[in-house]
Amino acid sequence: MLGNGIEQLHRLMHVVVWVHYPEDHRWMLPIFVVVLVIAPAWMGWHVLRLVLSISRRAWRARSARSEAAAARPGRHRRNLERFVLRSTWPTQAKLVALSITTIPMTYVLLLLPKQIVDNVLDDKASGMSLFGLPLGNEELLFALCAGYLILLTLNGFIKYIVNVVRSRVNERIVRRIRLAVIRRRREEDCARGRSTLAAVAIQECEPIGYFGSGMLVEPLIQGGTLLTSLVFLFMQDVALAFAALMMLPVQIAVLPPLQRRINAKVRERVHATRSFNAALSHELGVVGGAGPVGSPTKAHARQAEILERVRLEISELKARFKTIYNYTSNLTPFFFFAIGGYLVLQQRLTLGALVAALAAYREIAPALRELFDFSQNWSDARARYAEVVSVLKSKPLKDSAPARIALVGA
Numbered sequence: 001m002l003g004n005g006i007e008q009l010h011r012l013m014h015v016v017v018w019v020h021y022p023e024d025h026r027w028m029l030p031i032f033v034v035v036l037v038i039a040p041a042w043m044g045w046h047v048l049r050l051v052l053s054i055s056r057r058a059w060r061a062r063s064a065r066s067e068a069a070a071a072r073p074g075r076h077r078r079n080l081e082r083f084v085l086r087s088t089w090p091t092q093a094k095l096v097a098l099s100i101t102t103i104p105m106t107y108v109l110l111l112l113p114k115q116i117v118d119n120v121l122d123d124k125a126s127g128m129s130l131f132g133l134p135l136g137n138e139e140l141l142f143a144l145c146a147g148y149l150i151l152l153t154l155n156g157f158i159k160y161i162v163n164v165v166r167s168r169v170n171e172r173i174v175r176r177i178r179l180a181v182i183r184r185r186r187e188e189d190c191a192r193g194r195s196t197l198a199a200v201a202i203q204e205c206e207p208i209g210y211f212g213s214g215m216l217v218e219p220l221i222q223g224g225t226l227l228t229s230l231v232f233l234f235m236q237d238v239a240l241a242f243a244a245l246m247m248l249p250v251q252i253a254v255l256p257p258l259q260r261r262i263n264a265k266v267r268e269r270v271h272a273t274r275s276f277n278a279a280l281s282h283e284l285g286v287v288g289g290a291g292p293v294g295s296p297t298k299a300h301a302r303q304a305e306i307l308e309r310v311r312l313e314i315s316e317l318k319a320r321f322k323t324i325y326n327y328t329s330n331l332t333p334f335f336f337f338a339i340g341g342y343l344v345l346q347q348r349l350t351l352g353a354l355v356a357a358l359a360a361y362r363e364i365a366p367a368l369r370e371l372f373d374f375s376q377n378w379s380d381a382r383a384r385y386a387e388v389v390s391v392l393k394s395k396p397l398k399d400s401a402p403a404r405i406a407l408v409g410a
Helices: 002-016 028-071 080-121 137-186 191-203 205-213 217-236 238-244 248-281 296-345 351-393
Strands: 128-130 133-135
Touching: 028 238, 028 248, 028 296, 080 137, 080 205, 080 217, 080 351, 133 137, 137 191, 137 205, 137 217, 137 351, 191 205, 191 248, 191 351, 205 351, 217 238, 217 351, 238 296, 238 351, 248 296, 248 351, 296 351
Parallel strands: none
Antiparallel strands: 128 133
8 A cells, every 4th residue: 555655656756756757766756846846836825925925025115115204204325225326326337238148158157168178178079169160179279279268367356346336335325325324423412422323324324335336247147157157057957957046945944034134233233332432432420410320330340241141142043044055055966966966967968068067066166155245245234324314313302411221131
């Protein structure tokens, strides 16, 4: 009975998995099912949830912006993306144009190794025509290698120019925010308020500028590299392309919630650092003449302990994030080599295609990591920008008698 059920399940999986042939080994079928059926279905579910979530957030954000614009018209924009584009649009357009040129180069750099293996190094290779000129194996090898070197150098030079221009955009954004903080500081008479504005100008501006400089370029370059590599993999073999994305649904399910916890702790650290800075800059006084509130040293030590605890929690969460990401990324080659190697042994995939697919996979993993980091920096920059706008829109504090500094977490 059990054997009959297993046989029926095997037949069902064989019908579902289109790349599995009757003469294939039975142990390959579960791997094909996981890679070609379960993982894509899970990925599709995540994509559907993401689209619905983005739609709901966009509708809520539009309603909130309309209400805020009607109730509190102000000079400082709460939308980070709009602020960055209005401040640096001409330079951002040049960066986008430069970044687009790297996408076709990436595809050609993936294609050349396959041509070298299949048309030069293969035992049956007998040369080919290049631009109408017949070339032997040696001439073709040197021509393809020279083309690879030229494209690699040109691609690296373009990315160097992009990084140089990004640094200028970064400094321009930071300067605009700091000038706004300086103008707001002129209106502040209270020493505690000036201390808060100084902390904002020092701590909050640089992460915002770093994100703003790559707001369009980073997803364009890394996303373009990812999509180009996937298109190239699909052109080589569908099973290899799905194997390269095998662990992506797991990463999407586990890593974003962990990233949200990290962002919440980062915001808590910002408030704790600001409170600790204010406590060190001013002596603790009395509350409404009720008498001493305690030793300043003990209060400072308590705030330092709170800040240390928050920083340790952030470090632990980041270590967990990095461990899960590295493990899932390093687990992908198991499916990649199992499927790709099996197809090569069955002569359903050329060795050059497998080599090119391996090169494409080497581009996919860093691109995914950069996109995850970009998402993290985006969330962090939006939180910091909201803090900056909140401070800039706050009313000036009155310079009165020293007051007790509130303890974060007390």
